[in-house]
Amino acid sequence: MEPMRRALRIARAVLGSPWTRVSGTVVGLAILARTINLPQAVASLAHADPLWIAAALGLTMLAVAASVVEWGVLLRTSNAPAGAGPGSVLSWRRLSSSYLQGMFFTQMLPAGVGGDAMRTVEMGRQVGHGNVLASLAGSRLAGMLGMTCWGIAAAILLRALLGTGVVIVIAALAMAVVIIWLLALSADRLVPHRLLARVSGAMSRGVRSFSDAFAGYRRHPHAVAQSLLVGAAGWGFNLLALSVAARAIGVDLSWTVLAVCIPITLLVALAPFSINGLGLREGVLVALLSHSGVSIAHAGAISVLIDLQMIPFAVLGAVLWSRHRRSSRSPVELAVEIAAIEDAALAGLTPGTPRLQRRDPAVQRLPGGPRGADRRPVGEADITG
Numbered sequence: 001m002e003p004m005r006r007a008l009r010i011a012r013a014v015l016g017s018p019w020t021r022v023s024g025t026v027v028g029l030a031i032l033a034r035t036i037n038l039p040q041a042v043a044s045l046a047h048a049d050p051l052w053i054a055a056a057l058g059l060t061m062l063a064v065a066a067s068v069v070e071w072g073v074l075l076r077t078s079n080a081p082a083g084a085g086p087g088s089v090l091s092w093r094r095l096s097s098s099y100l101q102g103m104f105f106t107q108m109l110p111a112g113v114g115g116d117a118m119r120t121v122e123m124g125r126q127v128g129h130g131n132v133l134a135s136l137a138g139s140r141l142a143g144m145l146g147m148t149c150w151g152i153a154a155a156i157l158l159r160a161l162l163g164t165g166v167v168i169v170i171a172a173l174a175m176a177v178v179i180i181w182l183l184a185l186s187a188d189r190l191v192p193h194r195l196l197a198r199v200s201g202a203m204s205r206g207v208r209s210f211s212d213a214f215a216g217y218r219r220h221p222h223a224v225a226q227s228l229l230v231g232a233a234g235w236g237f238n239l240l241a242l243s244v245a246a247r248a249i250g251v252d253l254s255w256t257v258l259a260v261c262i263p264i265t266l267l268v269a270l271a272p273f274s275i276n277g278l279g280l281r282e283g284v285l286v287a288l289l290s291h292s293g294v295s296i297a298h299a300g301a302i303s304v305l306i307d308l309q310m311i312p313f314a315v316l317g318a319v320l321w322s323r324h325r326r327s328s329r330s331p332v333e334l335a336v337e338i339a340a341i342e343d344a345a346l347a348g349l350t351p352g353t354p355r356l357q358r359r360d361p362a363v364q365r366l367p368g369g370p371r372g373a374d375r376r377p378v379g380e381a382d383i384t385g
Helices: 002-016 018-035 038-046 050-077 092-108 114-127 129-157 164-185 193-199 201-218 221-248 255-268 280-291 296-308 311-327 331-349
Strands: none
Touching: 038 296, 050 092, 050 129, 050 201, 050 221, 050 311, 092 114, 092 311, 114 129, 129 164, 129 201, 129 221, 129 255, 164 201, 164 255, 193 201, 201 221, 221 255, 221 296, 255 280, 280 296
C-alpha cells in the first residue's frame, strides 16, 4: 500500500510540475511543426480575404456578447448586495468590462482559469465570492450544454461518416451536463451542511454560499432558461465565425465538422502535461480536419486562426485592465472597503452587531455609504470610460 501511495505522490508531483507543462507544450509544437507544411500554412494566412476575416470577427463579437449575457444573467439573479442599476457593479457595462479583462488573463496565464480567478477576486469583493463562483459554474454548464446540443445536431447530420456511436457519446455527455445542472440547482437540499461545518467551518460557509446561489437560480427558472438559450446561440455564432474564417483562406468548411471537432480539442486542452493544451489541441484539430478532407496546410492555418480568434478581445481586455489599475484606489482605502463589505455581511448574519459603516468615517466616503452613494465603485473600468 505504501509503495502505491509513494507512486501516486510522485506522479502527482510530476504532472503538477511547470517543467512538465513546458516540456509537453514544446513536444506538441515540435510534432505539429513537423506534421504541417508551415510555409504553405503561413501563405494561406497571408492571402486571407480581409472581408471574410472582418465577417468572422463580427460573428465572434456576437459570441463574446452572448457569453457576457450567459454569465451576467445568472450573476444579476443572485441575491447580491449590489444592485443592477446603470452605475452598479452588475451593470452590463461593468460585466462586459470584467469579462474582457478575464479573457486577457485567460490568454496570459498558463492554467486556463486565470479569467475566472480574476473575476472571482475582483467582483467577489462587492457581490460575494460564492455568487460569482456559482454564476461562473452555471455559465460554464450552459456553454457546455449548448456545445453538446450543436454537437448532437452535427453528429446526426454526419451519421453516415461518423456512425451512430458518436451520436450516442455526445448525447450521453449532454445528459451528464443536464444531471449536473439538476444536482447543482438542488445542492442546498443535498449537501450535508452540518457535517461540513464539523469538518471545516470555512468550507461549510463557502459551500453554503455556493449552494444558496444555485437555490436562487432555482427560484428564477427564467434566468436559467435565458442563460441556456443564450449559451446555445453564442456557441452557434462561434461555429459560424470559425466557418467564415476558414472561408477567408479558401476552405469550404461546414459548421457540422467544427461542431464535432472543436469539443474534442477542448477536452485535449485539459491535459495536465501542456500549457493550456498548446500544441496538443492544434495537432488533434489538424488530424481531425485532414481526416474530413481538408489539406494539411489549410488545417494548420485553420488551427492558427482558431488560436488567434479571441486575441483582439483579449487585447481590449488588457487595455481595460490597465485603466482599471490606474483608476484603482490606494491599498489602504481598498482594505477599508473590503473590511466594510465583510462587516456588512457579518451584520446580516448577526443583526445586533454594530456595522463598520456607522462608526468609521472613512467608510462613509466609500461607494454605498451615506455620503458615497453618488460615487462610482472602486476601480471601475468600463468600455466607454
